[in-house]
Amino acid sequence: MKYLIAGLGNIGEEYANTRHNIGFIIADALAQDLGVKFTTDRLAMRAEARFRGKSIIIIKPTTYMNLSGKAYKYWLTMENIPAENSLVVVDDLDLDTGVFRLKTKGSGGSHNGLNNIIEMQGNNNFPRLRVGIGSNFARGHQVDYVLGRFSRDEEKIFLERIPVAVEIIKSFIAAGALNTMNVYNNK
Numbered sequence: 001m002k003y004l005i006a007g008l009g010n011i012g013e014e015y016a017n018t019r020h021n022i023g024f025i026i027a028d029a030l031a032q033d034l035g036v037k038f039t040t041d042r043l044a045m046r047a048e049a050r051f052r053g054k055s056i057i058i059i060k061p062t063t064y065m066n067l068s069g070k071a072y073k074y075w076l077t078m079e080n081i082p083a084e085n086s087l088v089v090v091d092d093l094d095l096d097t098g099v100f101r102l103k104t105k106g107s108g109g110s111h112n113g114l115n116n117i118i119e120m121q122g123n124n125n126f127p128r129l130r131v132g133i134g135s136n137f138a139r140g141h142q143v144d145y146v147l148g149r150f151s152r153d154e155e156k157i158f159l160e161r162i163p164v165a166v167e168i169i170k171s172f173i174a175a176g177a178l179n180t181m182n183v184y185n186n187k
């Protein structure tokens with residue numbers, strides 16, 4: 001059985017450690033936990049691991065956030081992975097910093113990366129792990145906020161919470177979406 005974990009973000013040093021790149025940061029933490037490294041591949045940085053007898057493909061799309069669907073769809077098709085065995089890890093302004101919500105489907109809201117995946121897939125039936133980055137910005141400054149670097153307080157929160165995100169992803173693979181949602185969505 002194969003799984004695709006897609007951590008969304010933007011490539012380039014100017015985007016490293018920004019709120020919008022929390023998907024990349026969590027993908028890196030998962031790869032480190034599983035003892036694998038990323039290599040450059042088609043449309044993404046890619047790592048392959050084994051966990052509990054299952055093959056895990058971890059990608060960080062190199063298409064930039066707004067075209068994430070291109071890499072996601074390519075790797076689902078290339079690896080012959082059903083969408084329900086994928087997990088998109090994405091930042092979310094509607095959740096407080098460090099809060100996680102696993103969902104099996106839903107709209108992309110104002111998130112261009114999710115909306116592009118929905119457009120490319122032709123549906124919204126794919127699991128996603130929404131990672132709260134808060135919404136502490138003045139009206140009209142959303143782009144500056146999401147592309148901004150973490151404050152020291154946010155860094156402290158994520159240092160504690162990123163290992164939990166790795167646990168959630170591993171639970172998703174081992175126990176399934178519904179069991180994982182029951183355990184983690186209320187924490």
